[in-house]
Amino acid sequence: MDEFVTDRRGRPISVIVSVVLAIVTLGYFLPWMIAALRGKANAWTIFWVNLLVGWTLIGWIVALVMACSSHQVVGFRPRR
Numbered sequence: 001m002d003e004f005v006t007d008r009r010g011r012p013i014s015v016i017v018s019v020v021l022a023i024v025t026l027g028y029f030l031p032w033m034i035a036a037l038r039g040k041a042n043a044w045t046i047f048w049v050n051l052l053v054g055w056t057l058i059g060w061i062v063a064l065v066m067a068c069s070s071h072q073v074v075g076f077r078p079r080r
Contacts, residue, residue: 005075007041014043028054031063040067
């Protein structure tokens with residue numbers, strides 16, 4: 001069976017920092033935590049959106065939608 005290659009990345013330090021920051025800020029950085037846990041390639045973009053315009057409800061929702069969106073397919077690898 002063939003498989004798709006996505007832009008998912010593992011960043012263990014970002015995951016730890018994002019979880020702690022989301023807890024300390026009572027959920028304010030929840031979008032960034034979700035992005036880091038899911039291994040989103042644009043996790044740092046989501047962090048900056050959350051930090052700079054997350055204080056507006058619309059900015060926070062935009063960051064959350066970005067974090068929950070699906071991973072982008074970057075290639076296709078046939079299995080042997």
